[in-house]
Amino acid sequence: MKTKSLKAQNNSLSKTEKQLEILANGIFKDGSLPTFKKKIASNNLPPIRPKKLEILQLNVGYMCNQVCAHCHVDAGPDRKEIMTYKTMEQILKVIKNTKIRTIDLTGGAPEMHPEFRWFVEELRKTDVEEIIVRSNLTILLANKKYNDLPAFFAKHKVHVISSLPFYKREKTDRQRGNGVFESSIKALQMLNKVGYGVLESDLQLDLVYNPSGAFLPGNQAALETDFKKALFEDFGVKFNQLFTITNLPISRFLDYLIASENYEEYMHTLVDAFNPSALENVMCTNTLSVSWEGFLFDCDFNQMLNLKVDIPSRHISEFNQDELKNRFIILSQHCYGCTAGAGSSCQGSIA
Amino acid sequence: MKKNYYQPEDLKKFGSISEWNEDLGAKFFDYYNSVFEKGSLTKREKSLIALAVSHVVQCPYCIDAYTKDCLQRGIVKEDMMEAVHVGAAIKAGAALVHGVQMMNRHDQLSM
Secondary structure (H helix, E strand, O other), rough: OOOOOOOOOHHHHHHHHHHHHHHHOOHHHHOOOHHHHHHHOOOHHHHHHOOOOOOOEEEOOOOOOOOOOOOOOEEEOOOOOOOOOHHHHHHHHHHOOOOOOEEEEEEEHHHOOOHHHHHHHHHHHHOEEEEEEOOOOOOOHHHHOOOOOOHHHHHHHOOEEEEOOOOOOOHHHHOOOHHHEEEEEEEHHHHHHOOOOOOOOEEEOEEEEEOOOOOOOOOHHHHHHHHEEEHHHHOOOOOOEEEEOOOOOOOOHHHHHHOOOOHHHHHHHHHOOOOHHHHHOOHHHHEEEOOOOEEEEOOOOHHOOOOOOOOOOOHHOOOOOOHHHOOOOOHHHHHHHHHEEOOEEEEEEOO | OOOOOHEEEEEEEHHHHHOOHHHHHHHHHHHHHOOOOOOOOHHHHHHHHHHHHHOOOHHHHHHHHHHHHHHHOOHHHHHHHHHHHHHHHHHHHHHHHOOOOOOOEEEEHOO
């Protein structure tokens, strides 16, 4: 298990240009596989355009207590990128002036941001209906100062979405690091204890499953049944929904695909599984991603590839809803990850 | 001609068998897809049966396809190996049960 980010390792794949070069060349340049744009056109489908903006996904920084093998953010303890107070204020101003239903906080581990609690409290004062925190679970046990986070989440009715690659130790630890499974189970039990994921409560706790290897996620409903049964029988853990998310071929997962000689086969799998009906609901149609620096992106993946929105006003300080509404989504071959099979988004399958 | 009888990339071309006989090809794939739909058995159970049979018929394409299918369904490797042993045990048993025929024939021919 690697304990450093690609960036800290000086791995060439930490450079976004290098990743985009790989995705544009090879099998996509020699015509073995169609580019994503060509695939859309050959299916007589219109280009992807934004619908109503419903979700603002905020990446508050790349710092994390874990170094997961599949992480598309290349997050880890060695990453110091962090959102400034000024940017957070700019975001709050935008939220007060727009009708955004959901704020989705992600990272890194968003809880590690020094202003995290203040920010959640300020978000709660706005008209936003839902505040999501994407928690890696282990952070709740990583340090005493985080132990009361379940109560904090409950107080502010935060919707907690947590990654748990599998309901058994081995697959989870292989992807997320030794001991992660045990800590994750303890954290889930802490969340259950304050009312998360239990029937009589409205505190929402969802889990995210992503495959631990070069294959697509299976049926979301079937996996949810398996997860619920196993986690309850083995650990008494309850949760609301399971979201299956496909691993996109960028950053650390791209590094894994290339190193394990799975890249070409995986891209074939994604392209073969292209599902036109998933295209209608891809998350870039209702979500906007904001980076720790305050720049705007069509999604968190485009953020990691540094593909800013294709409009003149690219920063939260110059937020322009008309420009955003009329923009074209920036596409590359990683987009196949969101349209394969039952489709994939931060809210799970979409088709 | 390629130097190996089996090419991994040929699995993706399986559908092309219909090109030389559309009618029978279509009938086969229709039947095949229907078999793997959920019935009294779950898709998960069918995937494990397919994996075991793949080993018994020693089809590298099938092993490739159903290992991946099992992974996608969240089937753990221990369960996959257990299924392979079921197939192997039947295959071994099928060989060994002929030992009775051998014994019968032996006794018939012997004084």
